[in-house]
Amino acid sequence: MRIIYGIVSIILIIVGVVFINITVDNDSSKTLMYKAFGVISAVGGIYIFKDVAKLGRQKNR
Known part of the structure; x- marks a missing residue:
């Protein structure tokens, strides 16, 4: 599932x-x-990619 979200986020950024x-x-x-649509979709793609790649703070589980 992470791979699909990663591909979708990269497509949104592009x-x-x-x-x-x-x-x-x-x-x-x-x-x-x-x-405006380009900025919104690029920021959305970056946000999804950040969550998928777990960049930034690591979540403790």
């Missing part, structure tokens, strides 16, 4: 970076919407 790099000429609202 999609987020792609949306951050999209620029629509002559339409700033669409550009801003794409960049």
Whole structure:
């Protein structure tokens, strides 16, 4: 299950970076919407990847 979550998080990060790099000429609202969606998806992917990879503090069990 961790492998699936890892793959999904990496895909989310890649999609987020792609949306951050999209620029629509002559339409700033669409550009801003794409960049906001890109930031949200990239941050979500990083958060999921952090939990899957157990980076940062280790959880005691």
